[in-house]
Amino acid sequence: MAGLSIQNVTKTFGTAKALDDVSIEVADGEFLAVLGPSGCGKTTLLRMIAGFETVSGGKIDIGGREVSTPQMNISPEKRRVGIVFQNYALWPHMSVEENIGYSLKVAGVSKAEREARVTAALELVNMQQYGDRRPANLSGGQRQRVALARCLVAEPRLVLFDEPLANLDVHLRASMEDEFADFHKRTGTTILYITHDQAEAMALADRIAVMDHGRLMQLATPRELYHEPANEMVASFISQGMVLPADVETAEKGGECKVTVLGQELVVRCRKGEKPRKNARICCRASQIEAVKGKGAGFDGTITRAVYRGGSARVEFEPEAAPNLGLHFDQPDPVSFEAGQRTRLRITSGWLIPAGEGA
Template identity: 40%
Template sequence: MASVDLRGLTKRFGSLAVVDNVSLKIDHGQLVCLLGPSGCGKTTTLRLIAGFLEPSDGEIHVGERLVSSRARTLPPEQRNMSMIFQSYALWPHMTVTENIVYGLRLRKLDRDTIAKKLAAILATTKLEVLAQRYPGELSGGQQQRVALARALIVEPETLLLDEPLSNLDANLREEMRFEIRRLHDEYRYTTVYVTHDQSEAMTTADLIAVMNGGRVDQIGTPEDIYARPESEFVARFIGASNVIKGTARDANHVTFAGATLKVVGAPLTPGQGAVVAIRQHDIGLSTQAPASTENAIKAVVTRQVYLGAARDYMVEVADGTSLRATTPTETNVPRGSEVWLTLPPERCRALSR
């Protein structure tokens, strides 16, 4: 196993930089998720790491080895990496056992060694009872486990996963997130996991690199990314925060829609524009005026949706800005009602970018 180090990695298709000067260090044994919307460059970055694409600029180092640069790109088969594709790419005419040991047979390992490794991986991935079935006889989750077993049995330095759960239904997808994390904790391969699903990233990753427009917008632990976003893009993409745009009154106060908000996060410049993020479940909503007017805003309910465990409100404040608030189901305020929003200061985060 080894670290993966991207240094100024760039990939252009014509004049378009799909991956634009990405630098990212993935330490030995870490699981890092490249997270972002379609077209942000995450899958292209993964294919550059795998060796399927050559970089237009920059370098990729795996441990002490330079595996990609403008001058030379090591082919995929010489990188000691395993990749799991969105489609699983199982051989339909081979049994589970034959699919799993295919890479070992290509490496010409002896029969006893193959048998020992197969028994261990079947037990780890809970596939013993399915060993003689064919892919067409398996569920999506079972096929996913076969793909994982085949990737892990060859003991790669690096494991690459390209949206591996996107073909599964919601319940199975949730189950497989924990399975992928369990297998990572057992084997501790250096892993790069591409997804557009923030729940997958939050569940599986040691670090999340949020990508936008070919660049890494922010990197940090799941808690860092969720609780301390640095940019408007990250705040909106992770957890769907409300983004408030006002004017800084001083280093930690913002005027917005006729109200004054005390905020935390990036220091503000008085008189300059300020951008503040607050998550919808952190906003209090009441028909009663609060005792203090600081961090309190008057609004009108424009939409209310019952979600079973909560109610989802859309409200409009004095300057026409719409905000979302999630409340317990007991808070039942009809459309058109005047309400007061309470925005806790410790949850109002000023963004640095």
């Protein structure tokens, strides 16, 4: 296996920039997800790593070897990069074994070696007993495992997954997530996994690269993205974080500072070296908002919606001081909030979004 180095890569189509100065280092054996909304440049990035698309600026190395620069593009078949697509692209008239061994046959690998490698690939994806089946007689998850085995049989240095679970139903997705995680643990394959599904990225990846409008917004562990988003885009994109205006009142001490949000003073976590400033933003989560009894610290407003979800309700709230700022939180059973009801809330904690980074 090999690491992947994407250095200051830019891609333009005519005058439009699909990727803008993106740098990502994937360590040997790492599982890195690229996550972002539609049109953020995920597919373009994958196509450039695979060699189907040239770079307009910057360079890409695989296993320490330069494969893409604006002047040079090593062809896809020489990169030893495996790709698993969302539509499995299996040959319907071939058995599972024939599908997996096809590329070896075309490459002139001997029958004995082919059989050994196909068996080993089937074992890697736990499909030993399905070698004789046709793809039509497999479930969606099994087909995806065959597609993975077909990619692994060529002994790639790096495997790219292009939204591999997008066509599967919710239950199958969960079990395939477990299988991919287990596969990664067993084999130590270097994986770059493209998805727009953050739950999937969080469940699987060591680190996640969040992209928006062709730019890298943050590259961090799932926990860091959730607890310490680098900018407003990441804060609101990951788990529907709420971004609220704040004034920073005190300098950082022990990783915390005092802020005023909607007239309420509170202590939030922050980066080292933060100083008092106006017009800052904090990110807070539904679990960091609670109802206040009486007139304690907090802010008044109106409940606009309460949707019961079994065990708790998602409650939406409009603060009096900033009606355009929709907040939401969960009220556990017994649910008492209703639309139209006036109440007082408080924010219990949050994260001060660093100044001037990305979006």
